[in-house]
Amino acid sequence: MIKQFLKDNEENVISFVTIFIIIVGVIIIISMWISNVFSKKEEEPRINSYTNISYSEIMKEEYENVLYRLLKVNNYEQLYEKIDKNYLLKNNLESIDAKNFLIKNNYIGNEIEIISCNVIKSDEIYIFRFYYKNYSAYKHVNVVEYKPNEYYISFEEEVNSLLDKKSIVKGEENGISYELELLDIKTDSVKFKINITNNNSLPINIDFNDINSFTILGNEYSIPLASVVAQDKNEITQYSSVNKELYFLISNNDYEVCDGIQINNIEMNGEYFDILIEL
Amino acid sequence: MNKIINFFEEMSIRDKIITLVVILILLIIVTTQYEKYKENVNNIYTSKLDYKSLTSESLLENYSENYSNRDVYYTINQIIENMNNEYDKKKNNYKMYYETVDYNYSKKISKKTFSNKLYSLFEKVNNSDGEYGIRMYCENIISNTFVVQVYVDDTIIGYIGIIFNTDNSTYSIFYVETL
Numbered sequence: 001m002i003k004q005f006l007k008d009n010e011e012n013v014i015s016f017v018t019i020f021i022i023i024v025g026v027i028i029i030i031s032m033w034i035s036n037v038f039s040k041k042e043e044e045p046r047i048n049s050y051t052n053i054s055y056s057e058i059m060k061e062e063y064e065n066v067l068y069r070l071l072k073v074n075n076y077e078q079l080y081e082k083i084d085k086n087y088l089l090k091n092n093l094e095s096i097d098a099k100n101f102l103i104k105n106n107y108i109g110n111e112i113e114i115i116s117c118n119v120i121k122s123d124e125i126y127i128f129r130f131y132y133k134n135y136s137a138y139k140h141v142n143v144v145e146y147k148p149n150e151y152y153i154s155f156e157e158e159v160n161s162l163l164d165k166k167s168i169v170k171g172e173e174n175g176i177s178y179e180l181e182l183l184d185i186k187t188d189s190v191k192f193k194i195n196i197t198n199n200n201s202l203p204i205n206i207d208f209n210d211i212n213s214f215t216i217l218g219n220e221y222s223i224p225l226a227s228v229v230a231q232d233k234n235e236i237t238q239y240s241s242v243n244k245e246l247y248f249l250i251s252n253n254d255y256e257v258c259d260g261i262q263i264n265n266i267e268m269n270g271e272y273f274d275i276l277i278e279l
Numbered sequence: 280m281n282k283i284i285n286f287f288e289e290m291s292i293r294d295k296i297i298t299l300v301v302i303l304i305l306l307i308i309v310t311t312q313y314e315k316y317k318e319n320v321n322n323i324y325t326s327k328l329d330y331k332s333l334t335s336e337s338l339l340e341n342y343s344e345n346y347s348n349r350d351v352y353y354t355i356n357q358i359i360e361n362m363n364n365e366y367d368k369k370k371n372n373y374k375m376y377y378e379t380v381d382y383n384y385s386k387k388i389s390k391k392t393f394s395n396k397l398y399s400l401f402e403k404v405n406n407s408d409g410e411y412g413i414r415m416y417c418e419n420i421i422s423n424t425f426v427v428q429v430y431v432d433d434t435i436i437g438y439i440g441i442i443f444n445t446d447n448s449t450y451s452i453f454y455v456e457t458l
Contacts, residue, residue, distance in 0.1 A: 025347060026300050033307065048347040048449045049357065055349035124347045148352050170344075177344065197435075237433035239458060 041187045055148075056119045056126070063128050063143045063151075064114050071141070073103060074100070076220070084154035085145065085185045089252060106137035107155050120159055127159060169260075174268075174277045175200035180261060180277050189226070189249050190216075192261070197241035205267040207246065208234045213265060216248050217276070218258045223250050322442060324421055325383035335426075335438045338415045342416035342426050350417050355427055355441060358450065366401040373397040373442055375387045380444060381453040393455065400429060400437040400457040407431040426454070 038072075070079040076099050083098070093101055102108045113133045122129040128143040136221075145151040146168045170179040177197045186192040197205050207213050208230035216223045226249045236242055246261070260278040305457070328338075365372045373394035378420055388396075404411045405450060409432035418424040423443045423452070431438050440454030 022300055026303065030307070033311075045380070047333060047375055048451060050354050050443075050448055050450055053350060053353050053357075054447060055353045058353070121347075124345060126349060147346055148356075149350060162393075172343075197353070199336070199339070204396070241430075241433045241435075243433065 024215055031126060051097060056128075059126075059145070060117050060119070060128060064117065064130065065140060067114060067130055067132070068112060068144070071108050071134070072110055073108050074110075076108060078101070079108065079153065081155045082151070084152045084156070085182050087154045087156055089185045090254075102155075106134045107139055107141070109134040109278065111135050112274055129159070140168045155195075169277055169279060171277065172199070174266075176204065176266070176275065176278060178263075178275070180279075183245070185252070185255070188251055189247065193243065195241055195243050196263075198236040198238060200268065202269050203235050203237045203240050205235050206263065207265065210265075214246050215262050215264060216250055216255070216258050217260060217262050218254055221254065223248055223254075319404075322381055322383060322451075322453070324424060324442070325381045325416075328383070328453070329385040330384070330420040333454070335454075335458075338438070338440065338454060339426060340414060341419050343419060344414055345417045346415060348417075351425065351443070354443075354450075355415060355425060356413060358441070359427060359429065359439070362397065363401050363404055363411070366398075366405050373401075376452070379450065379452045384451075384453045388455075396455045396457050400439075400455070403436045403457070404429065404431060424453075 036197065069075055070082065075181075088094075088098055091098075091101065095160060111134060114131060115131045115138075116131045117131070120129060124146065126145040127142055128145065129141045130143070132140075140155075142156060143151050144154055144156045145203070158276045168179065168181050171177070172200045175198070177199060179195045181193045182190065183193050183230050209228050211225040211228055214225050214229070229244045229246065234242060250258070258279060260276050263277070266275065362373075362376065371394070374390055376397060377390045377393055380388065411429060411431045414428040414430065416426040416428060420424075423445065425441050425443075427439045427441060429439065435458060437457040438454065441450050441451060442453055443450050
């Protein structure tokens with residue numbers, strides 16, 4: 001009976017078998033393709049792939065650990081190195097006064113408990129504002145990150161005043177990029193760190209043995225360095241940079257109204273020019 | 280058009296199904312190839328770069344150092360760190376990074392030259408006593424295109440140009456220079 005059926009419907013059966021084989025084949029190919037695509041994504045990421053990461057979330061954890069260490073009274077010296085010098089200037093705090101001030105106002109102590117953190121972004125500046133408890137007092141502290149992994153600490157209330165501050169200034173002029181960081185302020189002096197990078201194809205020369213190579217400019221004054229930066233004339237070749245410390249004797253009152261720091265007599269290819277870094 | 284319709288109508292059911300299956304397979308192949316094509320040839324920026332006369336100096340004319348996008352900075356840092364970790368292994372390991380080379384750049388640089396450039400850059404990093412770091416330069420108009428400056432202490436040792444494709448979280452390298 002079956003033989004008879006197959007004989008009668010020979011053409012249809014052959015078609016059915018062919019179609020069946022083709023459909024099974026297609027299903028196998030598609031399933032192999034799909035499994036290949038997904039297994040590649042899950043098990044073996046391609047070399048040109050990357051994972052989206054939230055920098056803020058990673059750094060929140062990192063800075064939380066830093067603050068647990070720095071806000072302890074015993075680690076005050078390390079904290080002082082990191083405190084925003086403009087904050088100290090604004091509150092008339094010398095090193096020893098600052099310690100008493102911070103203890104008295106419960107900013108530092110030995111019972112620190114960090115509660116939360118907000119991140120405020122403004123162009124290149126990231127402010128990690130931590131809220132914490134010290135004994136029974138609720139306080140906050142700002143980690144002001146002006147460059148990845150480079151930061152200073154301030155207990156300033158107003159975020160806007162943190163963004164206006166000029167503890168770090170950077171820029172580029174005539175193919176020379178610079179970054180000026182305020183390191184320390186005393187009642188009669190200021191100290192900066194400066195990084196100068198030469199992006200020109202020609203070398204540049206700055207005379208670090210001359211106190212007049214760097215001056216603080218105000219409306220009615222021009223103050224040279226208190227001491228020379230180095231003993232030699234320094235050539236900065238193409239694509240290289242130098243880091244130097246600049247120390248000026250200047251009163252707080254004069255510093256607060258200064259226009260900026262000028263790098264004088266930069267020589268390139270026999271020509272001389274100045275660069276004013278506005279503060 | 281009518282001829283095609285008539286031709287299709289005159290086909291047996293078996294032939295119709297075979298035709299549909301063949302079309303389906305072709306579609307799958309075309310789609311896969313198109314995805315690969317899109318990954319590589321989507322970059323108008325690199326197609327306009329004159330690689331013959333390109334130097335890091337001329338390239339950086341339209342870039343500025345900027346860290347406002349820290350997520351990108353972190354990702355770039357990870358990419359460079361991964362490349363640096365390959366140095367301890369074999370020189371040939373840098374050949375695998377050729378897969379990341381932008382389509383237009385790959386027409387100008389061979390696998391060997393590219394891997395040699397990367398190797399010599401990280402050779403300088405690893406043979407130096409100083410600490411290495413990176414600076415991030417952003418293209419002034421195009422938001423997904425960056426140049427990474429690699430330096431050791433005060434000396435710049437090279438540049439790597441990177442383009443991100445945020446649609447599928449991949450990146451491609453469009454420039455490498457070892458100084």
